[in-house]
Amino acid sequence: MKDGLAALALLARGLAGIDVEVQTLPGARAVLTGRKLLLPESAGGPGLRRAMVAHAVAHLRHSRAARPAHTLGPMGIAIVSAIEDARVERLLCRDFPGLHGWFAASLPPAPDLLDLGFAALVSRMDRLLLLPASQDDNHWVNKARRLFDETAANAGLEDYDAFRAIASVLANDLGQMRVRFEPRDYTVPAPWRDDNSYLWDFGEADVPPDEAIALQQAGARPPPPSDAGDASPLEAGSDMELGRYTYPEWDRKLERLRPDWCTVIEKLPTWQGLSPAREEAALNRERIQPLALPRARHLDRTHRLRRQWEGDDIDLNAAIEVLVDRRLRLRPDARLFMRAGKGPRPSSVLVLLDLSASANDPGANAASLLDIEKQAALLLAASNARGIDRLAIHGFSSNTRAEVYYYRLLESGRPLDAPARAMIGAVRGRYSTRMGAALRHAAALMRDEPPGQRAVLLVTDGAPSDIDVHDPRYLIEDARQAVAEAREAGVRAACIAVDGAADAYVRRIFGWRNYCIADDARSLPARLARMSARLAAAH
Structure with a gap:
């Protein structure tokens, strides 16, 4: 195993151009910290370990470490991280085209198309971004590929901020779709990718990382204790x-x-x-003061009623508005007449x-x-x-x-x-x-x-x-x-x-x-x- 780690360290040095220390640790997820790559002891065969090293090198070459995470929620951090993973891998494959096969060979089986959970959607997005010929019938997944490809073509793969923006759009869409996200249960779907803790600075995060995705766990917070007397109303379902x-x-x-x-x-x-x-x-x-409302104009004596369906004269103002509506290609109001009327109208x-x-x-x-x-x-x-x-x-x-x-x-x-x-x-x-x-x-x-x-x-x-x-x-x-x-x-x-x-x-x-x-x-x-x-x- 020691000889294998030495070979992986040489591989990392050759790809990154700097010394990278490769060690093992218990758990199921790689961790990149500084120039040290910790590979899980239970990692699969040599192909998966090479893909882990290549992915870590992609971050070292093309990602900025320890960006502040306080402006993002746990779901936002997960989506930004997934887009960043795809961006740096594509940059690395541009420099070393043969590495694409390492990542493709390590892809997990495609998720069930009926599974619309957060991890399944991210896994399907990873597959479409890595394999251009692959297809998917989910609107959000296809939107992710379309935005990613358009940003790569228009802004270039080096523009981190542009990809951060599309990640925010995708995270917002998931929120609108009300996709449930449990930070403590989520693990990055692609097995060769690390836990993304290299990308983020969580400040005073009080939840230690473990083999699950460290960044989401650090972004999670237990709910504050509440007084039973201040219990909130029940949800809409009740x-x-x-x-x-x-x-x-x-x-x-x-x-x-x-x-x-x-x-x-x-x-x-x-x-x-x-x-x-x-x-x-x-x-x-909600104690409030009365608001001074404008007085509405009610009919309290004989008055010409305008905008009527029928009447004894044409309402010129209404007729002019019909002509304007026709020019704007809007449906005109057919109430063109006016007639005499009296009394208040409720x-x-x-x-x-x-x-x-x-x-x-x-x-x-x-x-x-x-x-x-x-x-x-x-x-x-x-x-x-x-x-x-x-x-x-x-x-x-x-x-x-x-x-x-x-x-x-x-x-x-x-x-x-x-x-x-x-x-x-x-x-x-x-x-x-x-x-x-x-x-x-x-x-x-x-x-x-x-x-x-x-x-x-x-x-x-x-x-x-x-x-x-x-x-x-x-x-x-x-x-x-x-x-x-x-x-x-x-x-x-x-x-x-x-x-x-x-x-x-x-x-x-x-x-x-x-x-x-x-x-x-x-x-x-x-x-x-x-x-x-x-x-x-x-x-």
Whole structure:
């Protein structure tokens, strides 16, 4: 064995151009530390040991050691490490083409295609990046190869930052797909690769490395102890189900509605059952001052009603907007007439909050968008919504087309009492944003409101998305169709997007008059107040 280690050390020196000490250690994973390579005693045959040495040399030649890891979570570290492994191996094979066969010969058997766990997806990605002729039917795996090859062609294999960026994209996708990652159980799938501890500096990590992937273990932290009295509400799966409703969904490629395609599940949030003491605590946390709302313009005496389906005169403003819509290739509003009318017109506004997981991300001022959404909704309801006769606050999130969760946090016409405050204050963000199904359900609820101004105002932080849809335009077109269906039913749909890059998709969905963009989330309460009053006063 000693002679074998000496030969491997000579191999490392020949490839790296520097002295590399090769030793053995108990365990199942190689460890590279400085210029010392520790090979597991149980390593396979000579071919696998040569591949381990070649991989370590690739890091010594092309990786920078001990990069700070505090900016990444455990899953992010694992994906960045896997992309870095592939990058340096490809650089080494460019210099020594014969080494590619060493890595290819050490590949483990292909994982079961039905296995969508984290380790299986990374193993499938490794295979596609190492064997260009291999194929895979998984969208994420194919996206990884496409981004890797495009970055290699455009930025070059030497550009670490470019590959770090695509690794962040891939890690974010896995988070959106809600792929479960257990740092303590994860081991790098490729048997010739080391534990990646050479790449990272974990600072004051308090979990020692072992034969499993050391970097993930160092990045993991046990949950802090919690007081039973401060237990968080139960997860969405334990919410009480109130009813299920099926809705169609627009298929942009087939250009038709798929009937009964999405299931909207109305649920009673677990936080409705909070104890009185906890309700009071939630109320105190969300204590707010009334907001000065703009006064909506109601009809209180004889008035010319504009934008009517029929009437005794043409509404010139509406006619001009039809011409503008036709130039923009948008569907024009066919209400071109005006007629005499009198008396007040009741207004009903439903504020629909995006409760997807992305709303939990902290903003520039450390407050998450979800916190600001809740504050804005409470401000609007506590201010008695001057000009709005009936105000409702609902929320939604989705976990594929089979589970679009819908929460009725404040019913239309109900006062903002302590339980409603506690319910809104305790709501959490989960899952994804299947916007079309939620808009259809909200519009169906609004049809039961008294005749008059009926509107749904959506507050979101991004384009519609879900884990079972990979075409970025698919859900945008479906949401656009849902808005058109609501308009035909007499319900106006509008949107406030807390996303500086939202103009393209919100204009496509809601039309150019029915949205506004809040670049700063802190402006959301004021924008929500103005937009709600405008919708209530529209005529």
